[in-house]
Amino acid sequence: MNGNVAVKEVSDGYEGDDLYHLKPLKKTQVNPVFSELCSELGVNYKQQGAWVDEFGKSLREWAEKNFNNPVKTLSLFSGAGGLDIGFHDAGFDIVERVEIDSRFCDTLVENSKPDEYLSKASVVCGDIRDYIPSAVGEIDFIIGGPPCQSFSAAGRRAAGVQGTQDERGSLFEEYVRILQTLQPCGFLFENVYGITGAEKGEAWKRIVNAFSGAGYTIEHRLLNSADFGMPQHRERMFIVGVREDVEYRFPVPTHGPDSPENLPYNSAGSALYGVMNTVKPKQGLGGRFSHLLDEIPPGLNYSFFTDKMGHPNPLFAWRSKFSDFLYKADPDVPARTLKAQGGQYTGPFHWGNRPFTADELKRLQTFPDDYKIIGTRAVAYHQIGNSVPPQVARMLAVSIMEQVFGNKTPIPMPTLPPSKELGFRKRKRLLTKRYSAKAAKAIESIKDDLVKMSILDERGYSAYLGKDLSWIECNDGASFDVTADCRSTGWSITVSDYKSKKNAKLESSVDVFPIEGNEWPIESKKITLYSYSSDVRSYSALWKAFEKELRDRNIKADLVQLCGYYQYKPSFVCRLHVSDENDNIFMNRLKPLSKILNGDGVAEIMHESIMEKKLSVMGDNLIDLAEWLKLLGYEVRNHNTNPQIEEEYYLIPYAFPTLSPLSVQRKKSLKNTK
Incomplete structure (x- = not known):
């Protein structure tokens, strides 16, 4: 079974303008490794549908027949069991799994019952910090990936990656504690790519040094799941640690331009072929988009x-x-x-x-069709998306079984030299x-x-402004009356109290000016928002009414789209005017609000002392101002809303109110609630 295999010609380099259409530069002789592996296992990897299920089943049967000494394996941060499935199929004996989320534990327990996928594995549902590793007995290998939110792209977008300063980011220390206690032959650690950039690389250094200090030689690689037969591009960082007398190298890709055979990627459509949805697919999304x-x-x-x-x-x-x-x-x-x-x-x-249905997502994540995911639709989605793909885990497990434990596999797996760079990130930039x-x-x-919607140049309506910042057009129970005069010569949007007297006085107004040189989708460059209400909420109503005109006229989806993402140069600036006779609406906060509209203290994370100076506020008044701004609909972030932001720092992304009923930031408190 491990004898000579046939060779064939494949390309040794590629050219083209995107990830999927590449032309060979030259030919070279290589061993058709993955196709031979599948041949040995009796698997047709070219067929549509869940061929990875058959691959996993056949690999497991082969391992059971050929591996006499089980590799006792402990799974940490097990989630729904993606890593466990892959290592189990490659011959590893998963003896125990540790997971804190009871919803995920329900899935683990269900699939640990007799005759289920991992019938011999026990489940510990609890905090890893309370886990006593000595109770599990002798362990040969450990697998797991701690929570990745503190290193994720969402964290970076929120305000930089906090990494190990976040409570979740420090859980790797528990992993190291367990390694030091059990002293296995090796381990596999998985996390997001952002782990290398957290805290300007310092967090990554601490993690690597901690594993090395526990007595392990580290090999790490950023891998793309599609390179290993998954119908999904998913970049994750993997660390494999081994004892000093063992050398480990990651396996070469089985699919895509970096694979020896240049096998085509497993497409999403092919993977879903023949899927049997146990729940009827939900039609449509709902909502305004x-x-x-x-x-x-x-x-x-x-x-x-x-x-x-x-x-x-x-x-x-x-x-x-x-x-x-x-x-x-x-x-x-x-x-x-x-x-x-x-x-x-x-x-x-x-x-x-x-x-997608949960069954379809299982296929895209290469979970076996017969592996049960317990929970509601949302919980199932969470478990599947949070998991390490079993097919990637299988290929890594096969390489570990061969190199670390010396067990012969159906076909010797070629490995990547440390200097070999995979090309998926470069190709990604060509897309x-x-x-x-x-x-x-x-x-x-x-x-x-594709035409602009036909809306009257001038129209009037009444609307309700909810405490959750909803803006609902209605006739009964309205908060304000609105008149919108939107002509090419100028836009004028007026808000007044619902059924107010006609002689109501002008309380405040906002001028909106496009910045010269930027794209401006509105025919008029003169936009004024008028408030004839002494209700402080009328300020929020002005912006809600403006946003409604943008949306109804098919110009922009919301104010942020008109302005542009806050990390780029804004497309417009604003000026606030308040009546000289006004003594109750913006009196105490007129100056800071005017400065914010002008762009001062906006779109930049800054220390509270700098923000106080920019907005002309003093001491504790800043937090009070921030809370008041949130009531008006402004998004304001600090350490309590976004742990990635350091303490005593603030961020006001936009010069105008952007919060809506669906905004996650709306429900977060700026004050420490502990």
Whole structure:
């Protein structure tokens, strides 16, 4: 079984303009490793559907017949069991799993019952910090990946990555504690790529030094799951630690341009072939952006509706949303990374313009069809998206079984030299060109239907402004009356108390000026918002009414899209004017509010002393001002709302109110509630 295998010609280099269409530069002779491995196992990896399930089953059967001494393995931070499945299939004996989330434990327990996938593994549901490792007995290997939120892209976008300063980011210390107690032959540690950049690299140094200090030689690699047969691009950092007398190298990719055979990626459409959905697929998304999903070409996201992609009605600003916002998977290529959690518009979505079912997500994450995920739809999504893909775990486990424990595998697995750089991140940077071409083709086919909505130049309505910052047009129980006069010569939006007297006086106004040189989608460059109400909430109502006109006229989805993401230069500035006779609306906070509208103290993380100076406030008045701004609808962040922000620092991303009922920041407290 480990004899000579046939060789064939494959490319030794590639050229092309994107990730999926590459041309060979030259030919070289290589061993067709993965195809031979599948042949030995009796698996047809070219078939559509869940061939990875058959691969895992056949690999497990082969291991049971050929490995006499089980490798006793402890699983930490087990989640739904993705790593456990892969290592179990490769012949590792998972003896115990430790997980804190009781919902995830329900899944682990269910699949540990007799005749289920991991029937021999016990489950410890509790905090890793309370776990006593000596009770598990002798352990040969440890696997696990601590929570990654403190190193994630969401953390970076929130205000930089806090890393090991976050309580979750320090859980690697518990991993090290258990290693030092049990002294296994080795371990595998998984986390997000952002772990290397946390705290300017200092967190990564501490993690590597801690593992080395526990007596292990470290080999680490950033891997893309699609390179190992997954129908999904998912970049994760893996660390394998071994004793000093053992050398370990990561396996070469089995699929894609970096694989010896240049096998095509496993596409999302192929992976879902024949899936039996146990729950009927949910049709549509609901909400005000749901209709946009129908127009987005497979493989693209909200950026389809941006100037950058050439859309004639660019509702969104470039890079103003996460890349998974309204992302629709392409059936012909691997999907982008599944997310453990997200909002209503967090993709990937099915190319049939609907959310994926849990059964479909299991296929995309390479969970076996017969592996049971327990919980509601949201809980199931969380568990699947949070897991290490079993197929990636299988290939890593096979390489570890061979190199660390000296067990012969069906086919010797070639390894990556430390100096060998994989090309998936470079190829990723080439995708914009492909996306732009796809967007242009889609726009060309529908451009005759892309017109601005026909809205009266002048209209009036009444609306209710809720405590949750909802803005609902209604006739009964309204808060304000609104008149919007939106002509090419100038926009004038007026807010007054509901059914107020006609002789109400002007209390305040805001002028909005486009910054010269920026794209400005509104015909008029003169926009004024007028308040004829002494109610402080009328200030919020002005911006809600302005945003409604942008949305209803199909100009922009919201104010942030008009302004642009806060880390870029804004497209407009504002000026506040208040009546000289006004003595009750903005008296104490007029000056700081005016400064904020002018852009002072905005879009930059700054120490409270600097912000106090910029906004002309003193001492404890800053936190009071911040709380008041939140009531008006401003997003304000500090250490208590976003742990990535250092203590005594603040961030006001935008010069205008942006919070809505769905905003996560709306419910967070700026004050320490402990």
